[in-house]
Amino acid sequence: MAFEFSFTADQEAFREAARAFIQRVVAPAVPAMDEREEFPAASVRALQQEGYFGIPVPEEYGGLGLGKVGYCIFLEELGKVDASHGTIVGAHTSLGMTPLLYFGTEEQRRRWLIPAAKGDKLLAFSLTEPGSGSDSGALSTLAESVGDRWSLSGTKLYVSNGAEADTIIVFAATDAKLGPNGGVTAFLVDKGTSGFTVGRCEKKMGLHGTSTAELIFDHVDLDRDHVLGPVGRGFVVAMTALDVGRVSLGATMLGGMHTAASEAIKFASQRTQFGHPISDFQAIQFKIADMAMHEHALRQMVYQAAAHQDRMGTDVAKWSRADRADKTRESAIVKCLASEWGVQAISESLQIHGGLGYIRGTPIERAYRDARITLIFEGTNEIQRLIVARDVLARGL
Ligand SMILES: Cc1cc2nc3c(=O)[nH]c(=O)nc-3n(C[C@H](O)[C@H](O)[C@H](O)COP(=O)(O)OP(=O)(O)OC[C@H]3O[C@@H](n4cnc5c(N)ncnc54)[C@H](O)[C@@H]3O)c2cc1C
Incomplete structure (x- = not known):
């Protein structure tokens, strides 16, 4: 395992440009988005026009060609400002584009x-x-095979970007008795396809800028161009995308933790009780120390994992068994610790803000509501622990 890592001058410049753009375009849109529970269409459009919805995709396929490290740099900066935007970019990039880049035919790409x-x-x-x-x-x-076509029927739940997406990567059973080991296939379903409708959009505790939609498929007729990856290999397609998603969730949370810690430090230095700034009290200092330690550790973990994925490249056929297993273990570790440390940091920052942290409309109150889902989506943390435990028991520490 390679441990050396540093950002190039180009990556640092990309971070600066992304930070300035996010501050100018995304930050002002967030309070109204959260209050109205609306998809932030204007800021998403601006990010798309700037190329930020194609960061890790090679230039020959329309992206910026900045790899997973570049992508995580961007998400760290975005996560400092808003988790809803991070989720919209992540659902599109990690979960939507990875299957196409890794498993799509040239025509599908x-x-x-x-x-x-x-x-x-x-x-x-x-x-x-x-x-x-x-x-x-x-x-x-x-999905039933009908001649050389497929008929897709069923109901899906909790799909991020589900109400707005132009195309959905849909996973269906093509041989129910085989289950994940050969019985699942990925399909590309375009908005407007006959038989496909968007159902209910959930009201949520947080992530108010994202849609979380039910999708209904009623005998949706698809030709073989809409099969993504080999028939029966859909579960591998899904898990490969989730490996990318779990690291990118870590990057977004890294940004969220940084803001929570920065706000805690600022507030604790200004707020006076018992004749002292509350930052003089050891109970407050310990919380700040934990935030700083976790942020430091998570930064190493996110970029090591992202750099590993960049080194592996996008040609799935060339990946060694050990590399695949390392990648999956690393992604599960990043996802699990990022979400737990992040939720802790945001909760402790809110605690340091006292009653003010609980008042609707403060950034820390929104961050607290937004953060809780990270313990659950992209695979719950119980499932991440199962992934890590099974791999450790099979291959050792
Ligand atoms: C806001 C939001 C956005 C989402 N976005 C998407 C999306 O874009 N696409 C998509 O496909 N899905 C999405 N999801 C779904 C999300 O990934 C699932 O909710 C999550 O994987 C958990 O599944 P579940 O809700 O059915 O819980 P369950 O699987 O029913 O789990 C319930 C509880 O049991 C525990 N549990 C289950 N099995 C075990 C076990 N073997 N050992 C120990 N504990 C176990 C779980 O950890 C959990 O605590 C989203 C969900 C939300 C809320």
């Missing part, structure tokens, strides 16, 4: 990946169902 990376089309990823969450291979959505 030209038809679906290029417009997505250029920001002309939005993607979503639809695995979860009413009866299948953590047990994500046990799908009830069925």
Whole structure:
């Protein structure tokens, strides 16, 4: 395992440019977005036009060609400002474009990946169902082969970007008795396809800028161009995308933790009780120390994992078994610790703000509501621990 890592001058310049753009375009849109519970269409459009919806995709497919490290730099900066925007970018990039880049045919990459990376089309990823969450291979959505076409029927749940996406990566059982080991296939379903409708959009505790949609498929007729990856290999497609998603969730949370810690430090230095700034009290200092320690550790972990994925490249056929297993273990570790440390940091920052932290409309109150889902989505932390434990028991520490 390689441990050396540093940012290049180009990556530092990209961070500065992204930070300035996010501050100018995204930050002002966030309070109204959160209050109105609306998809932030204008700021998303501006990010798309700037190329930020195609960061890790190679330039030949319409992206910026900055790899997973560049992508995580951007998400760290975005996470400092807003988790909803981070989720919208993540659902599109990690979960939507990864399957196309890694498993798509050349024709599929030209038809679906290029417009997505250029920001002309939005993607979503639809695995979860009413009866299948953590047990994500046990799908009830069925795709039946009809001659050389497919008929897709079923109901999906909780799809981020589901209400706005132009194309959804949908996972369906093509051989229910095989389950995840050969019985799941990925399909590309475009908005407007006959038989496909967007159902209910959930009201949520946080992430008010994101849609979390039910998707209904009623005998949706698809030709073989809409099959993404080999028939029966859909579970591998889904898990490969989630490995990217879990690291990018870590990057977004890294930004969120940084803001929580910065706000805590600022507030604790200004707020006086018992004749002292509250930062003089050891109980407050320990909270700040924990935030700083976790942020320091998470930064190493996120960029090591992202750099590893960049070194592996996008040619799935060339990946060694050990590299695949390392990647999956690293992604699970990053996701689990990022969400737990992040939720802790944001909660402790709110505590340091006292009653003010609980008042609706303060950034820390919004961050607290937004952060809680990170323990659950992209695979719950119980499932991340199962992934790590199984790999450790099989291959050792
Ligand atoms: C805001 C939001 C956005 C989402 N976005 C998407 C998306 O874009 N695409 C998508 O496909 N899905 C999405 N999801 C779904 C999300 O990934 C699932 O909710 C999550 O994987 C958990 O599934 P579940 O809700 O069915 O819980 P369940 O699987 O029913 O789990 C319930 C509880 O049981 C625990 N549990 C289950 N099995 C085990 C086990 N073997 N050992 C120990 N504990 C276990 C879980 O950890 C959890 O605590 C989203 C969800 C939300 C709320």
